[in-house]
Amino acid sequence: MTAAGFWIAPPADSHSFRDVDPDPPSVAQQDAYLVLLDDDTPAVRAALLAEFSRRGPAATRFLQEIARGKSRLLAWHAAWFLHELKCPDPITEFKDFIRSLNYELETGALMLSRILSPQLDIGACYAQLDAMADRCRELIIEPSTPRDQCRVLNRVLFHECGFRGNAAHYADPRNSLLDQVLRRRKGLPITLSIVYVLVAQRIGLTLEPIGLPGHFVVGCFLENTPFFIDPFVQGAFRTPEELLRLLKQNHLTPRISALAPTPVREVLCRCCRNLANHYAAAHDYAHARLFAELVEEFDATYQRHALD
Numbered sequence: 316m317t318a319a320g321f322w323i324a325p326p327a328d329s330h331s332f333r334d335v336d337p338d339p340p341s342v343a344q345q346d347a348y349l350v351l352l353d354d355d356t357p358a359v360r361a362a363l364l365a366e367f368s369r370r371g372p373a374a375t376r377f378l379q380e381i382a383r384g385k386s387r388l389l390a391w392h393a394a395w396f397l398h399e400l401k402c403p404d405p406i407t408e409f410k411d412f413i414r415s416l417n418y419e420l421e422t423g424a425l426m427l428s429r430i431l432s433p434q435l436d437i438g439a440c441y442a443q444l445d446a447m448a449d450r451c452r453e454l455i456i457e458p459s460t461p462r463d464q465c466r467v468l469n470r471v472l473f474h475e476c477g478f479r480g481n482a483a484h485y486a487d488p489r490n491s492l493l494d495q496v497l498r499r500r501k502g503l504p505i506t507l508s509i510v511y512v513l514v515a516q517r518i519g520l521t522l523e524p525i526g527l528p529g530h531f532v533v534g535c536f537l538e539n540t541p542f543f544i545d546p547f548v549q550g551a552f553r554t555p556e557e558l559l560r561l562l563k564q565n566h567l568t569p570r571i572s573a574l575a576p577t578p579v580r581e582v583l584c585r586c587c588r589n590l591a592n593h594y595a596a597a598h599d600y601a602h603a604r605l606f607a608e609l610v611e612e613f614d615a616t617y618q619r620h621a622l623d
Contacts, residue, residue, distance in 0.1 A: 327560060339373045348377065352392045364399055372434045374587070377435070383605075405429040406605070410448040413612050416620060418579040420524075421513050424493040424506075427586060430452055430605075444510070445499045447471055448517030455518070462552075468511065469509050469550030476580035479505060480547035486593045491586050505585060507546035523576035527558065528567050533569060534576060541574070577578055584613040 342346065348366075351359055361545045363419060367374035381393035384406055409426045412418075421444075429435045472478045473592040481490050481501040489495040489502075493509060496502035496586040502510075508524050509533045515522045515533075525534040525543060532553065553561075559569035577585075591606035 340370060340377060345377060349381070349389065352381070352389055352396075364396060364419045367396055367400060375400065375433055378407070391582065393591065395512045406609075407432050407607065410612055413609070413616050416616070419582070420509060420579045422584065423579060423583045424509055424586070425584060428492045428494040429489075429601075431492060432494060440494050440497055444513050444517060447476060447514045450475065451518050461520060461535050462542065464515075464518065465522075465535065465544055465550070465552075468515060468518075468520075469544070472511065472514065472546070473549040473619070478502075478510065479549065480504065480507065480544070486596050488590055491589045491593065503589065504545070504547040505582065505589065507531075508533050509582070510582075511544065511550075524579075525574060526577035526581060526583050527573050529565065532558070532587075534574065536576075543574070580613060580617065584610055587613065 333609040340484075348363070351363055354360070367378065370377075375397070378393045378400075380395050382390050382397060383406065384390055384393075394404070405426065409430060412423060412426055422475075425437050425440060427437070428440075429437075450471050451467050453462070454470065455464055477500045479501050480494075481487060481503070484490070485503070486590055489499065491503060491506055493506060496506045497508060505526075511533050512522050512524055520535075521537065522544075523534045523536065525532045530547070533546060535542050535544070539564075541555060543555070543558060545551045555571070555574055559571070560573060562573060587606045587609040591603050591610060594600070594606065595603035
C-alpha cells in the first residue's frame with residue numbers, strides 16, 4: 316500500500332541475517348561433537364569443554380542450536396556446556412524478560428538483538444545512542460519547544476547520521492534488529508521509531524511509539540496539540556488529521572484510538588512478528604518458528620496477566 320509516500324509494501328525478496336564466525340566448525344566436526352556430546356566420561360567432557368572454549372562464538376551458536384533442538388537428551392547436555400562456558404541462552408533470557416512484565420524499550424530491543432548476535436557489544440550500542448544525543452544537545456538552543464527539539468533530532472539522525480527507511484529491502488530481517496539498524500543506518504518504521512524515541516529520552520524529551528495499522532510513527536503529546544514524526548520518511552511531521560486521512564486512503568478505519576501510544580510490550584511483540592514473517596519469506600523456517608514462538612510467549616503472558 317502507498318499513500319503520499321507513507322506506506323511501502325515489502326518487496327518479495329529478503330535477506331537472512333546471520334553472524335559470520337571466524338572459525339566455524341566443519342560439518343564433520345559438528346557431527347563428531349554430536350556423537351560425543353552425551354558422553355559423560357570426565358576426560359571426554361573436559362576435552363569437549365576445552366574445544367568449545369577455543370571455538371568461542373562459533374561453539375556457542377552450535378550449542379545453542381542443539382539446546383533448542385528436538386532431542387531432549389542432547390539439549391540437556393548442550394545446556395550443561397553452555398552453563399560451564401558461562402554462555403546463557405539469550406532466547407531463555409528474552410523469554411524470562413517477557414514473563415517478568417517489567418518491560419523497558421531499550422533493554423528489550425537489545426535483548427532481542429542478542430538472540431541473533433549472542434556476542435553483541437551492548438555497550439557499543441549505548442555509546443552510539445549517547446553520541447547522537449550529545450550532538451543534539453550541542454545544537455539545541457534554549458528555550459526550545461518539543462517541536463524545535465524534534466527538528467534538531469531530525470537534523471542529527473537523518474541528515475548528519477544518514478538514517479533512512481530501507482524501502483529497497485524492506486523484508487531484510489536486519490531491519491528489525493536495533494544493533495543492525497544502528498550499524499547500517501537503515502531499518503523499518505518501527506525500529507527507526509525506536510531509535511528516535513531512545514535518543515529523545517537521552518535529551519530529556521519524552522516521545523511515544525505509535526503503532527498505526529501497517530506503519531509506525533513517533534508521537535509527541537507535550538504541546539497543546541499532539542504532533543507526530545515519521546522516521547521512515549526522514550522525520551516528516553504529521554498532524555493527527557493527516558494520519559487519520561492516510562489511514563482512510565489505505566482503506567483502514569480512521570479511529571482516533573490508533574494515534575494512542577503503543578505499550579512497550581506491543582512494540583517488542585511487533586518486532587518479533589516482523590522477524591517471523593520476514594524469515595518465513597526468506598524460507599528460513601527455523602528462525603521463523605523461533606520468533607513466532609516469542610510472539611506466542613508475549614500473547615500467553617499477556618493473557619495470564621489479564622486474568623489475574
